[in-house]
Amino acid sequence: MNTTVHPATQTTDDSSVCPCRYIRKQAFIETVRRQKLKTIEEVRAATFINTSCGCCYETVQAILNELNSASEPGKD
Ligand code: FES
Numbered sequence: 001m002n003t004t005v006h007p008a009t010q011t012t013d014d015s016s017v018c019p020c021r022y023i024r025k026q027a028f029i030e031t032v033r034r035q036k037l038k039t040i041e042e043v044r045a046a047t048f049i050n051t052s053c054g055c056c057y058e059t060v061q062a063i064l065n066e067l068n069s070a071s072e073p074g075k076d
Pocket of ligand 1: 017018019020021049050051052053054055056057
């Protein structure tokens with residue numbers, strides 16, 4: 001079990017990740033973890049994030065990268 005608290009999730013920051021879809025950071029992280037989403041395509045299909053103007057792409061991808069790297073074996 002990975003008990004390391006990753007920087008992407010240790011913050012109390014609950015800023016908006018995707019204003020177009022009214023998706024906030026903590027809810028997004030929770031959904032990605034719960035549904036084990038790994039790619040931008042998967043999160044788009046599951047949450048509709050990044051499916052309007054596209055401005056949030058880099059933020060969404062950065063959060064995904066952090067969560068994916070935190071869940072890799074040997075990263076605890
Ligand atoms: S801010 Fe995410 S699609 Fe517009």
